[in-house]
Amino acid sequence: xxxxxxxxxxTQDLSPRTLKTENAALRDHIIPAIGSxxxxxxxxxxxxxxxxxxxxxxxxxxxxxSASVNKWIRILKIYVxxxxxxxxxxxxxRDLKRLPKPKKRKGRAMSRDEVEALLVEVKTQYxxxxxxxxxxxxxxxxxxxxxxLKWSDIDTQNGxxxxxxxxxxxxxxxxxxxxxxxxREHKAVLKEWSPIAFNKxxxxxxxxxxxxxxxxxxxxxxSPYQ
Numbered sequence: 563x564x565x566x567x568x569x570x571x572x573t574q575d576l577s578p579r580t581l582k583t584e585n586a587a588l589r590d591h592i593i594p595a596i597g598s599x600x601x602x603x604x605x606x607x608x609x610x611x612x613x614x615x616x617x618x619x620x621x622x623x624x625x626x627x628s629a630s631v632n633k634w635i636r637i638l639k640i641y642v643x644x645x646x647x648x649x650x651x652x653x654x655x656r657d658l659k660r661l662p663k664p665k666k667r668k669g670r671a672m673s674r675d676e677v678e679a680l681l682v683e684v685k686t687q688y689x690x691x692x693x694x695x696x697x698x699x700x701x702x703x704x705x706x707x708x709x710x711l712k713w714s715d716i717d718t719q720n721g722x723x724x725x726x727x728x729x730x731x732x733x734x735x736x737x738x739x740x741x742x743x744x745x746r747e748h749k750a751v752l753k754e755w756s757p758i759a760f761n762k763x764x765x766x767x768x769x770x771x772x773x774x775x776x777x778x779x780x781x782x783x784x785s786p787y788q
Contacts, residue, residue, distance in 0.1 A: 564593055567644055587637045591616070596638075604642065609635075672699075690755055693748030694767040701725075701736050709774040711766045716745065 567588075571581060595612055613635060620626035672680070677699050685692040698708050707725050715724045722735045745766065753760040756770045763772035 563645060563648070564588060566648070567641060570644065583633070584637050584640075587634050588641065591634050592638050592641065609638070612638075689751055693744055693751070696744050697741060697767075700740060703734070709765070709767055712764045713766055714764065716766070 568585060571584060595615070613631070616631045616634065617628075621628050621631055681692065681696060681699065684695050694708060697703075697711075698705065701708070701723075703725055711723070711725065715726060716738065717724060717735075718738065721738045723738050723741060725734045725736070748766070749760075752768075756768075759768040759770055759772060765772070765774045768774060
């Protein structure tokens, strides 16, 4: 059924990123969790219990955020609704509309003093990280967007940095003036630290090889940048 669903979704007007996200959620979380559930016998209580299990297993242990669990629930609604229609059965999948979402934890923005203290610490202890942390702090862009930044996106003629690889698909720009000195220093550090990355990587913030950073490795401290 999962394979049929994937084929069905591939015919919809969805972006490759959305399809990839759905497939990963189904493969890694939803299908293993629902196992051999019988569609006709699923109840709202089953989904509520699953929601709570996910919250305890992932959110409470800081492995995933509440936003991730919300996303899996949304995908689960679509998947089970499609299964019930495909099988032609009356099903309580419509009850999923009444399934409450987990409460999101409020994020806390860092103060200016905290950002400056962080940058001082990073520049002292991890100079290879300084450039990417600085750009993240003062652009507010997602990690995936900054890690995908290429030198060709640095528009010196117009004094702009173009962010082309965003999650939403929308393009954005930032004034180059604020980051020019930091990027120049970063380039010098990169050249000394990893000639391979400096000469071969098209990315502004590559790993030790020519590949861009991955958030999970970066956040967990397992990046080859160390």
